[in-house]
Amino acid sequence: MDVEAIAISRSRSRARRCLGRLIAATCLLVSAAPLCAQKPTEYDIKAAYLFNFGKFLRVPDEPAVSRRTSFDICVLGRNDFGGTLERLTANEQNNGLPERTVNVASAAEAKDCAILFLSSSEVDRVDGELADLAGAPVLTVSDMPRFLEHGGMIALEMQGNHVRFSVALDAVNRAGLMLSSELLKVASRVTGKPKGDLR
Amino acid sequence: MRLFGNFNSISARLKLMNIFVSGIAMLLAFASFLAYDMVAFQRDLVHTLHTETQIIGANMVSALIFEDHEAAATTLSALRGSPEVISAVVLGMDGNPFANYVRGRGIPDLKVQPMPPHQDDAHWANGNDLLYGSRIVFKGEQVGTIYILAQTEALALRSRHYALIAALVLALCMIVAVLLTSTYRGMLTDPLIGLAQTAQIVRSKKDYTVRARVSKKADELALLVRSFNEMLDDIQERDKALEQSRADLEERVQQRTAELSATNKELEAFSYTVAHDLRGPLDTIGNIGFLLKEEYGKDLDAEGQNFINELLGSTKKMSALIQDLLNLSRASRTAFHREIVDLSKMAGTTLENLQGAEPERNVQTSIVAGAIVVADDGLMCVVMENLLGNAWKYTSKQATAKIEFGSMELNGETVFLVRDNGAGFDPAYADRLFQPFQRLHVQNEFPGTGIGLATVYRIITRHGGRIWAEGSVGNGATFFFTIPYTESRLLN
Numbered sequence: 083m084d085v086e087a088i089a090i091s092r093s094r095s096r097a098r099r100c101l102g103r104l105i106a107a108t109c110l111l112v113s114a115a116p117l118c119a120q121k122p123t124e125y126d127i128k129a130a131y132l133f134n135f136g137k138f139l140r141v142p143d144e145p146a147v148s149r150r151t152s153f154d155i156c157v158l159g160r161n162d163f164g165g166t167l168e169r170l171t172a173n174e175q176n177n178g179l180p181e182r183t184v185n186v187a188s189a190a191e192a193k194d195c196a197i198l199f200l201s202s203s204e205v206d207r208v209d210g211e212l213a214d215l216a217g218a219p220v221l222t223v224s225d226m227p228r229f230l231e232h233g234g235m236i237a238l239e240m241q242g243n244h245v246r247f248s249v250a251l252d253a254v255n256r257a258g259l260m261l262s263s264e265l266l267k268v269a270s271r272v273t274g275k276p277k278g279d280l281r
Numbered sequence: 282m283r284l285f286g287n288f289n290s291i292s293a294r295l296k297l298m299n300i301f302v303s304g305i306a307m308l309l310a311f312a313s314f315l316a317y318d319m320v321a322f323q324r325d326l327v328h329t330l331h332t333e334t335q336i337i338g339a340n341m342v343s344a345l346i347f348e349d350h351e352a353a354a355t356t357l358s359a360l361r362g363s364p365e366v367i368s369a370v371v372l373g374m375d376g377n378p379f380a381n382y383v384r385g386r387g388i389p390d391l392k393v394q395p396m397p398p399h400q401d402d403a404h405w406a407n408g409n410d411l412l413y414g415s416r417i418v419f420k421g422e423q424v425g426t427i428y429i430l431a432q433t434e435a436l437a438l439r440s441r442h443y444a445l446i447a448a449l450v451l452a453l454c455m456i457v458a459v460l461l462t463s464t465y466r467g468m469l470t471d472p473l474i475g476l477a478q479t480a481q482i483v484r485s486k487k488d489y490t491v492r493a494r495v496s497k498k499a500d501e502l503a504l505l506v507r508s509f510n511e512m513l514d515d516i517q518e519r520d521k522a523l524e525q526s527r528a529d530l531e532e533r534v535q536q537r538t539a540e541l542s543a544t545n546k547e548l549e550a551f552s553y554t555v556a557h558d559l560r561g562p563l564d565t566i567g568n569i570g571f572l573l574k575e576e577y578g579k580d581l582d583a584e585g586q587n588f589i590n591e592l593l594g595s596t597k598k599m600s601a602l603i604q605d606l607l608n609l610s611r612a613s614r615t616a617f618h619r620e621i622v623d624l625s626k627m628a629g630t631t632l633e634n635l636q637g638a639e640p641e642r643n644v645q646t647s648i649v650a651g652a653i654v655v656a657d658d659g660l661m662c663v664v665m666e667n668l669l670g671n672a673w674k675y676t677s678k679q680a681t682a683k684i685e686f687g688s689m690e691l692n693g694e695t696v697f698l699v700r701d702n703g704a705g706f707d708p709a710y711a712d713r714l715f716q717p718f719q720r721l722h723v724q725n726e727f728p729g730t731g732i733g734l735a736t737v738y739r740i741i742t743r744h745g746g747r748i749w750a751e752g753s754v755g756n757g758a759t760f761f762f763t764i765p766y767t768e769s770r771l772l773n
Contacts (some may be wrong), residue, residue, distance in 0.1 A: 137420050235290070237524045264343035268352045 086105065095135035106230040127245045128238055129166040132199055132223060133143070136176050136235065139221055141196065142258040147219050150194060153179040154175045156186045159201030189214035200224040200234070219258050230273065235259075292470040307454055311447040315440060322439065324413060326365065326431060327404055333363060334402070334415035334427050341371055342419040345379060353380035363749065365431045365653040367410065371424040373418070393428045404752045409433055472502045476509060488528060489517040549610050556606045565605065567596040596730050598728070605732040608663055609717065612739045617657050617735060624652040624697065627665045628686040635673045644673070644682040652697060654764040661764075667733040668699040668760050674727055675703030675758070683757075694763055702757040706750070714750055737762075 132155055141147045153176035155167060171181040176196070186192045189211035198220050200208060205226045212222065212233045225238040228252040235257070237248045251274035254261055264270050301354045301551050337356055343579050344353035353371055357380045360366045370391045381390070394405050396414050398521065404413045410432050417425040472494075479493035492513060493506045581589070596768040636644065654661065669684065674684035685700040704727065706714065713719045717735035741748040752758030 131347065137346075138343065247347075262343070264340070265347075267340075268343045268347045268349040 124240070124245065125162045125164065126166050128225060129163045129170060131238065131245060131247065132167065133170040133181075134172075134267070135149060135221065135223065136181070136197060138262035139196065140260040140262065141177075141219055142260075144258065146193075150179060150196070153177065153181045154195045155181065155197045155199070156183045156184045156195035157190050157199045157201060158186050158189065158192060158204055160203035161185055192220060193218045195220050195275065197221045197223060200226065200229070202226040208234070211257060213258075216255065219257055221254070221257070221261075241270065248272070250274055251276055289564070290470075290472055292466050293372045295466075295470060296459060296462040299462060300455050303454045305450055306517060307447065307451050311443060311450075313681075314441045318439060318443070318692070323433070326433065327413065329363070329365075329678045330404070330411070330413035330429050330431055331365070331402060331415070333360065333427060334413060337369075337371075338417035338425075338427050341380075341417055342424055345371070345373060345417065345425045350380060354382070356380075357382040360429070363431075364650075365433075367430045367432050369427065369429045372428070374423070389461070391428055391430050393426075395415045396426060409437070459624050468498075469502065472496050473504055476506050479509070483513065489513055489520060495673065497693045497764065522742065527602050545613075549614050549646060552606060553610045556610065560600070563596060563599055567593065567600065570596060602732070605736065608741065609732050609736040612660060612736050612743065615657075615659070617660075617743065619655050620658055622654050622656050622658050622661045624654055624661065624665065625650050625686070627662060628652075628669060631665050631669045632673075632684065639673075642682065643680075644675075644676065644684055647683075647685040649687045652686070654697075654745050655766045656764050657740075660743070664737050664740050664762070670699035671733065671760075672727070672758075673705065674701055675705075676701050678725070679703060681689065694765065696761050696763050698759055698761045700759040702759065703757050704753040705754050705756045707754055708752065711750055711752075 083258045108245060110140065136153065136155065153198070157163070167183045171183045173179040184195065186195065186198070189198075191213065192198045198215070200211065200222060202225055204211060204224075208224070208226065208229070209232055213224065222234045222238065223238065224234050229237040230248060230253070233250075233253055235250055235253045237250075239246050247269055248263065248271035249266060249269045251261075251266075251272060253274070255274070255276075263276075266276075296672060299690075335593055337359065340351055340359075343349070344356060357369055357371060360369055360382050361384070366382075368384065368388055368391045369382040370378050370393060371380040372737050376395060383390075391412075391737040392407075392410060394403070394414060401418065402413070403416045404411055406412075410430055412428060412430050414428045416423050417427055456743060472507050476493045482488060482491050492510045495506050495510065540693045551568060570589060570592045574593065578589065580585055625648055632644075632646050632648070636642070669686070672684045673682075676684065683700075683702045686697070687700065688695055689699045690696070697713050715738035718731040719735075720731040722727060725746070738748055741762050741764070748760065748762040750758055750760050
């Protein structure tokens with residue numbers, strides 16, 4: 083199996099420039115990877131999840147979105163990722179836009195973000211912040227408890243040693259966003275109904 | 282009915298050829314179908330597996346990314362709908378198995394092969410099975426690898442079905458070929474067999490009137506049969522012409538023979554008449570000469586007596602000549618009666634007469650006993666008188682003359698011989714001995730008419746025998762002759 087991994091990492095020229103990032107991502111996801119010296123932390127995994135949600139996110143075709151010049155993954159509140167998110171997004175592109183990691187101070191600042199992570203430090207202000215973002219095409223993610231009840235879209239939860247997530251489709255629909263059914267397939271819980279059919 | 286009959290016959294060979302050719306064609310067709318089908322099946326299988334890995338890979342992406350083993354297993358279990366899939370495995374980016382699928386219990390875990398570089402898909406033969414591998418790529422990045430092991434048992438099953446169908450169709454072909462051969466027979470073999478039979482009849486019976494049956498078709502076979510018939514026509518025509526010319530020839534020969542024998546008869550009648558009519562006046566001349574000599578001889582001087590002696594001598598000679606001519610003519614003309622003739626006895630009498638005429642001569646004679654022939658008595662008497670008379674005459678100058686009449690067996694036939702130790706003859710002229718008026722000795726030395734041996738020759742050949750002579754000058758001569766005897770000749 084090691085041979086396989088090495089063969090894959092060696093062989094793919096198009097992936098060569100992303101080699102380091104790949105290894106990093108793999109290390110974050112898989113604890114047994116031989117190239118990693120220590121086990122990835124909980125926030126390493128959550129950062130990878132945030133990064134990967136972008137791949138399953140479909141943004142609406144509206145001026146607020148087409149104005150964007152970058153695909154921003156924003157963090158509101160205390161940043162617990164410790165640079166992992168920056169390493170993952172560096173030199174990455176999403177739908178032709180360069181990915182960036184941005185720390186924002188308020189919800190109003192986050193209206194141009196593609197994904198907004200609300201840190202658990204925001205647990206007391208979450209209702210107001212989500213209200214500020216109402217209608218904006220921003221995917222809101224948080225690991226604070228009862229995030230979905232507050233009107234959030236994706237809640238990260240710990241199930242044993244695994245990081246799982248739940249999705250509130252009504253909130254996603256309200257923001258005019260769409261999540262790939264692939265993502266919903268691996269969600270531990272999905273509330274609400276998909277908008278229209280599952281195109 | 283025997284299936285093939287005689288293998289030497291054309292129809293049996295045709296039948297065999299038919300079956301052989303159709304069988305070969307069938308086998309080749311089936312082999313190529315099977316080969317094509319196998320290739321197509323393999324290709325289809327690869328195609329199917331490609332599609333399956335693509336679909337499952339695409340559905341596996343989120344499970345791989347979010348490390349959801351359960352969702353991965355569920356996705357993979359969709360392969361249950363593909364009966365040819367034995368097992369499948371999905372490897373994560375670390376190369377460890379992420380999800381597994383096996384069709385049933387007791388199926389060992391999948392042994393994967395490393396993916397070749399620069400290829401998103403690859404397949405390997407795994408015994409009778411096919412292993413298909415494909416990279417799972419999401420948004421330009423590989424997130425895992427999927428392997429599917431499929432069995433090709435269906436292929437073997439299909440080959441067996443093909444073999445069965447081939448055997449059935451082959452058997453059917455054979456039956457049809459056998460049935461069709463009777464049709465071929467009418468078209469091909471019947472004219473040939475007819476031709477062969479006709480040729481057989483022509484050869485064995487020399488009957489050129491038979492003809493082979495010609496079919497109405499305008500093919501090479503009909504042409505062959507027609508040519509054969511035309512050849513027979515030609516032969517028959519030539520045969521007829523030959524027969525005609527032979528008949529003509531025979532007729533002409535008969536005509537000529539008849540003419541010749543008529544001429545001969547006339548000639549012989551003429552010579553006989555002449556000889557006979559000459560005899561009367563000659564006898565008168567002789568008698569008058571004799572009377573002249575007896576009555577008036579003493580009145581004549583020596584010269585006159587010489588004239589009369591000369592006259593009488595010539596008269597005697599001429600009489601002998603006429604006698605010989607009559608003999609010769611009689612040898613051909615007289616009626617011919619075969620009877621038993623004792624040549625030994627005849628030779629004894631003849632030699633006694635000769636000795637009686639010239640008692641002063643000392644001649645040793647030897648005569649073989651029991652030389653019996655079936656021949657004309659009178660003619661054989663002429664033969665013996667001539668041959669022994671010649672021997673007597675030509676030994677007249679010998680002090681002790683020897684004359685032998687003998688016989689010997691030569692090549693199964695009896696040859697009689699008359700041998701003397703007389704003057705002999707030059708063998709260079711042996712062929713002239715038996716021609717009339719041909720003499721090898723001068724008249725003064727040995728008087729003779731030159732007709733005797735010609736007469737003998739004619740008599741012997743008239744008996745169907747042969748006569749020839751051997752000898753040399755001064756060493757005597759031997760005359761050999763045969764008188765063939767057969768029952769049929771006796772009856773004639």
